[in-house]
Amino acid sequence: MPPTCSRSEHLSRRALFKGTLATAAGGVVMNFGGLTSSAALAEEVKREKKHCILLWMNGGISQFETFDMKVGRPTGGVFRPISTNVPGTQVCELMPKMAQQMDKIAVIRSMRTSEVDHPGGIYLMHTGYRPSANVRFPEVGAIVAKYHGSEGSDLPNFVKVSTQGDAGAGFLGPKYLPFGVGSRGELPTFSASPHDPAHELRRHELRSFLEDEYVRTRKSDLVRMHRESYEAARRLNKAREVFKIDAEWEQHRELYGDSAFGRRCLLARKLVESGVPFIEVGQSSYDSHADNFAWHKGLAPPMEHAWAGLLVDLQQRGLLEKTLVVWAGEIGRTPKINNRAGRDHYVRSWTTALAGCGIKGGVVYGESDADGVEVKDKPVTEGDFFATIYHALSLDPKAENLAGVRPVPLAPFGSKVVSDLFG
């Protein structure tokens, strides 16, 4: 192994030559020296810099109570459809705000995935891969942090607001670990320095001296990674103001809807504006094995209000064209309504949605059959879903990272980009 690059930082050569790999200034420049530090590519990096917000519907939101209604069928449930701003497309009556934003989003009604329970599904829909004993796959957030993040930014490159998923950075290493903030967007305990800035700086300088001395004579990947995290923690101290959103929340409460999820979405927009490449915002608890309709009646309206507000806000600020908004949970729900008025776990046919970053609005892709039991047309696997996400973010889904000596493509081998979603 050449000492200049650590094993997690190899990129696919082919991907680099194709030029589809938008890279941030830091990690890659360090490894590929002259090749990527050329002025032209740096310019391209700047131009390409993209963001992604994942709206995570934890527990598995129902496709039937959102975008794939089965009106008049035994599997249809109790809600009525409403018209949207896209002629011919209807959604559930629980989503009046999103009905007016349908021209911005593409709905995939033909998801077919391979992990039917929560832990496996959460892993799968965060990484694109099924859990494996041998490879620790990174979450999409870590991958986006790696390629679109900036080394040395004050803010972390991967932020999670009240959400699930514990695959973290996987084999990409601690540099790309998610930074978790609380359910109201508050910073974690111990974020604030107890010392005045002068004191903080002076002890920092002493610490830096000692660390410099150490690495002058010794090689250690662990000490290097430890130091990088230390630097990131210190920079965060400078950027704490970004997380204070009370004042702005007052002005945007109406747009996002007065809910905790709305507040988290506003924080996500603010973080995008501040340069954070990946933010995940979560909402629980869609696991409606009983009382499915009551749960969705309670949960979906504040969620869809916030989502619609987020899309409008991003567009007004000119951010939507470079920000991909992903809407997904780990599983869908059964067509059959069980004897407790609930719907159980289902992955043979379910729904996700994408918006922004070149995604064509107003599209409904794929189709489930009359009762929503099977995908009737154009199935989309988890691999295809992630390939599409990476493509939208200007990343080649076939680009490889090394897990030990094993090359692992961003999206699983054989995945296809759903190109009909792009304008």
Add this chain to the structure above:
Amino acid sequence: MLHLRISVLAVLCGWVVTVSADEPRLRDRIDESVASAWQREKLTPAAPATDSEFLRRVSLDLVGTIPTHDEAVAFLDDVSPGKRDALIERLLADPRHAQHRADLWDLILFGRNPPGYDTDKRDGFQSWLCEQFANNVPYDVLARTILKAEGNSAEQGAPLFFVQYRNQPEDCNEAITQTFLGIQLQCARCHDHPFEPWTQQDFFGMAAFLARLEVVQVGKKDELTMWAIGEKSTGDVLFTGPAAKQTPGKKGEPVKPKFLHGEPLVEPALPDGFKEVKFENNKPPPAPQFSRKDQLAEWITKPDNPYFARAITNRIWSQFFGRGLVHPVDNMSPSKTPTHPELLDELTKQLIAHQFDLRWLTRELVSSRAYQLSSNGATGEPMPNWFEHARSRPLSAEELVASWRVATGFDVVDAAKEKKDEKKPNSKSRFKPLQWEYVIRFFGQPNNGTGDFQGGLQEHLYLNNGQLGSLLVNGQGSLIDAIAKSDASPEERIDRLFLSLLTRRATDAEKQRFTEYLAADKNQDRLRDAIWVLMTCGEFRFNH
């Protein structure tokens, strides 16, 4: 007479007498094997570890803490040639060695977030474990005791392992095969393994041994609930075929116990008119007519079990060398070739010949020249494939706190106070004055003792802005006290700081910079800053 004298000598030297004199020591076999791999791979090994490096490393590995300032000075200034061997003997006999082993095994068997109700209260189990290691109980006996689970979880301790898998024979099977046999069967739970020889029948044949277990509450002891593991005389696991072909409502076929790739279990027939008993709370469950679990425990821990001895040998190796000879250590599938096949065979053979004496194995490993290499190699790889430099690993949560307490003298100051208080310590009071919850949250992972470091920026929020200041006490015996009251030269005081925290003397550049820093004003804040720097730097955070 002569014979007797030799054995007495051997015992005094801490040797086990079953090895004949002309057989090479295991430590030498290790060094031969890794050296021949270096030659083949064209690698230059790192230099031998300095005394400082070795002292810090072996102290953390054997007793879970860095040495005190005085221990460091005594060892570094000792000129006797056998001082490393003497140190190893002293550390192996230290009560903290048993505690450290118990900490490690508690995490191997339970992890930080074990499944099952009440499994977070492990005082009974942990003190049992500690006792086993203090008495150097052979590993096969230890494993057998856990798997037989006799008595209850509060008084005997061992039964707590099964409490994690109440009514979950499949999960229990995965845990037992992974922990004690070093193989992963979980794929074969749902389908025959695509490229390992494990079939679904293998999986359920093993799970069948565990199908009749029940967790029974048999009373209370102090704060702890006593759990016992009952076993019924009837009941089977049901096998429904590949998961992908399952349909709702399909009933499975009962599967009989069969040892993994071995014989089916021969079971005596139940007596005529046998009526199954129902276990009652607060009553020890009666023994079954025939215990499947005990049969499994015996089979697993037999010296000729094809997996058991190799798995423990590989695991203990990895604890001192970072990487298993098959890596990771809990996935030694048949398709994986060890990096040093002949060495793994030799180590395994000798461990069996030494009746699974883990202390003996540990002594041989840490006495090898390979273990005593510097960690400063040609690459910064924390777990080098060919052991051409020593591994680096993060300190565990327990090791970090113990080391901070030793370095700052909090230990000494607190012990003096504790005597007056006479309060009963518990497993969390070892973390004093830090809060157990925070330390585990920020430093609880990884807990497998390898270089799999995943510390993100969160741990630094705690190190920078958290509770470390509470360790910097002033009283008699504290580091601050020793420095502040010292009439030694500034340079000597800096040496004391470095020896207390990093087990080495400061370099000239460090002496100069730290002296300037402390001299800038007499405020004790500056001394606290300097200690904080040494407590949080990379050199402290890792065992290297």
